[in-house]
Amino acid sequence: MDEPGVRDLLRSVVDPDLDDDIVSLGLVNDVTVREDGTTASVSLALGAPYSPTETAIAEEVRTTLTDAGLDPELSARIPTAVAPDEQVLPKVKNVIAVASGKGGVGKSTMAVNVAAGLADMGASVGLFDADVYGPNVPRMVGAETPPRTDGETIVPPEQHGMRVMSMDFLTGEDDPVIWRGPMVHKIITQLVEDVDWGGLDYLVLDLPPGTGDTQLTILQTLPLTGAVIVTTPEEVALDDAVKGLRMFGKHDTNVLGVAENMAGFRCPDCGSVHDVFGEGGGERLAAEHDLPFLGGVPLDPAVRTGGDGGEPIVLGEGETAEAFAAISEAVANNAGVVRRRQAVEQA
Numbered sequence: 001m002d003e004p005g006v007r008d009l010l011r012s013v014v015d016p017d018l019d020d021d022i023v024s025l026g027l028v029n030d031v032t033v034r035e036d037g038t039t040a041s042v043s044l045a046l047g048a049p050y051s052p053t054e055t056a057i058a059e060e061v062r063t064t065l066t067d068a069g070l071d072p073e074l075s076a077r078i079p080t081a082v083a084p085d086e087q088v089l090p091k092v093k094n095v096i097a098v099a100s101g102k103g104g105v106g107k108s109t110m111a112v113n114v115a116a117g118l119a120d121m122g123a124s125v126g127l128f129d130a131d132v133y134g135p136n137v138p139r140m141v142g143a144e145t146p147p148r149t150d151g152e153t154i155v156p157p158e159q160h161g162m163r164v165m166s167m168d169f170l171t172g173e174d175d176p177v178i179w180r181g182p183m184v185h186k187i188i189t190q191l192v193e194d195v196d197w198g199g200l201d202y203l204v205l206d207l208p209p210g211t212g213d214t215q216l217t218i219l220q221t222l223p224l225t226g227a228v229i230v231t232t233p234e235e236v237a238l239d240d241a242v243k244g245l246r247m248f249g250k251h252d253t254n255v256l257g258v259a260e261n262m263a264g265f266r267c268p269d270c271g272s273v274h275d276v277f278g279e280g281g282g283e284r285l286a287a288e289h290d291l292p293f294l295g296g297v298p299l300d301p302a303v304r305t306g307g308d309g310g311e312p313i314v315l316g317e318g319e320t321a322e323a324f325a326a327i328s329e330a331v332a333n334n335a336g337v338v339r340r341r342q343a344v345e346q347a
């Protein structure tokens, strides 16, 4: 079979989110068939490694080629017009910011568990605690070893399969620091650029709550795939979440979706979930703004003990762990939609 033949075959593979076949969409970058006609190398424009949707697309491509008697060799790459030496973080495929309008809604908890969930799916993951005003990620993942410096770069410690970097490593826990805008800008850019992240599928950022300087710096400096907005179900938190959404809108940042935390209380005695803050607020917010709803996690004492003990609950068993795992999958899937749309626009 020749290359046009392979392309024709691949017209049977449909992208479930972009609603067309991968060839018409321009998601097949390259096809090479070896001279003896047995091996087909196909480069696909897929950008969210280990996401269930993209894994399924790749699997369908593989089966289609195998059924036609070909030996498939697949690779994935989102074409970009920017040269690698002009890119910020060229070895990082996706930067995902976790944001909230209001403090204390569980944004860090969500960032940590989504990152750990992605790592658990098999992805290489970095977790950057950009919450300069209250860095608590190291405790939540049990990262006690400070980073090493290796000449010019900072080598982040690895914990639960994630490379972790935090302001907390630089300031110390009992060392209150008052950060002003320009300092925040400097430290964030330095931390991101001077850290040796290696190749990453996902770099998850825990932003400080609200819509201040740090958030703006990050939106302006880093190539974000998109943001995850965390909210609790009650009205006050939702109003603040809307402010966060506006900020991302103004900066043309994709919002990967809304995740609801403390959606009900999981009673440790009876095991069932009771409604505390009202029901379905996050889902309504997502619907009103035409955004994906990523899922909800109940208020569960095990989440806090996991956080305090440095063991993200997503890595454990049970329904709350599964809820976080489902959100991680939805985040990866929606990052994939953003990346494939970018590829379609380039094609």
Ligand SMILES: Nc1ncnc2c1ncn2[C@@H]1O[C@H](COP(=O)(O)OP(=O)(O)OP(=O)(O)O)[C@@H](O)[C@H]1O
Binding pocket: 100, 102, 103, 104, 105, 106, 107, 108, 109, 110, 131, 134, 136, 208, 209, 261, 262, 297, 298, 299, 300, 301, 302, 303, 304, 305, 307, 308
């Ligand atoms: N679903 C949950 N069930 C039980 N406890 C939770 C849950 N989510 C978060 N917590 C706990 O609530 C506290 C605040 O969570 P977290 O630090 O993640 O919030 P935050 O929004 O990042 O806060 P900040 O505004 O300080 O950055 C932590 O002690 C955490 O363990």
